[in-house]
Amino acid sequence: MKSAYLTLGLPGNASREDIETAYLSAQAFFTKERLVAAPSLLQRREQVQEAYKVLSNAELRAAHDRKLAAATAARQTATATASVASEPSPFRKLIPLALVCVALFAAGQWWVAQREAQRQQTLLLEQQxxxxxxxxAAAEAARLREEEAAQRRxxxxDEARERQLRRDAQSASQQTQSLVNQQLQYQRQLTQExxxxxRQAKQEEQQRQRDAESAAQKQQARDQAQLRNLCIINHGRPNC
Structure with missing residues (x-):
């Protein structure tokens, strides 16, 4: 049967932390780009997920270990039976041991390769x-610079707008003062007029009064002169 330990590159006594680390490292390997480039990796990823599911659950892991032990015992029994049935040979007895050594060496090499891949993946993740x-940090610095520039702008x-408002207010005040001055000047002109x-009417009235008084005086003088003449004519004297 397929060993979940070999699938994740772990020894049989791997701790839960080792299982988690190996699974995360394997999952990091199956990127979207790699799966698109090599669809066959989908099956491998499913095997990794199934192995993690088995080893991360205590009951499933115990059952898996029992199956592995049973399979190993069955292979050993079959090997022993074949050895008894065949002609004894010292070299044939060494074949199972050699196969086990080769398998262990291959598993160890694969586990070392997985650990190195995990280390490289960790370094890559740290670098990324x-x-x-x-x-x-650069984006934040650029954002802060942009905010500072926006605040300065x-x-x-605001300062330019305030200066313009002051100029407009000053101009409006000057225009208002000019209108007030013009109105005051116009009022003064009307008053003076x-x-x-x-004054002209008063002078004309005074002149009419003087003319009337002068005319009355002249008329009185003429009347008095006529009266004197009549008195002289009638009575021979100026006073009657």
Whole structure:
């Protein structure tokens, strides 16, 4: 039967941590790109998942160990039976031991290769993590620089807007003051014109009064002269 330990490259006494590490390393190997490039790896990944399922469960692992032990005992029994049935030979007795040694050596080499692949994968993951951290740090620094630049632009825009508002307010104040001054000047002109008309009317009234008084005085003088003439004519004297 297929050994779950050999599938994950683990010894029979592997701890739970070893199982987890080997499984994660194997899973990291089956990337999406590799599965697309080599669809046959799908079957291998399923074998790894099934082996992890067996070894990560205590009951399933115990049952698996019993099956492995039974299969090993059956192979040993079959080998012993074949040895008894055949002609004894010292070299034939060494064949099973040699096969076991070869299998153990191959399993050890595969386990070493898996551990090295796991180490390389760990180094690759660490390198990728460092690169990702550097990229994130660079992106964060760029974001901070952009935020600072945006804040500076906002401050400059706010200051420019405030200066423009002050200029607009000053211009509006100047325009308002100019309109007020124009209105005051117009009012002064109206007042001065009204005062001038009033003075002219007063002067004309005074002149009319003087003319009337002068005309009355002249008329009185003429009347008095006529009266004196009549008195002289009628009475021979100026006073009647």
């Amino acid at each position: 993590a460092k690169q990702l951290a550097a990229q994130q 906002k401050v400059q825009e 009204e005062e001038r008309r009033q």
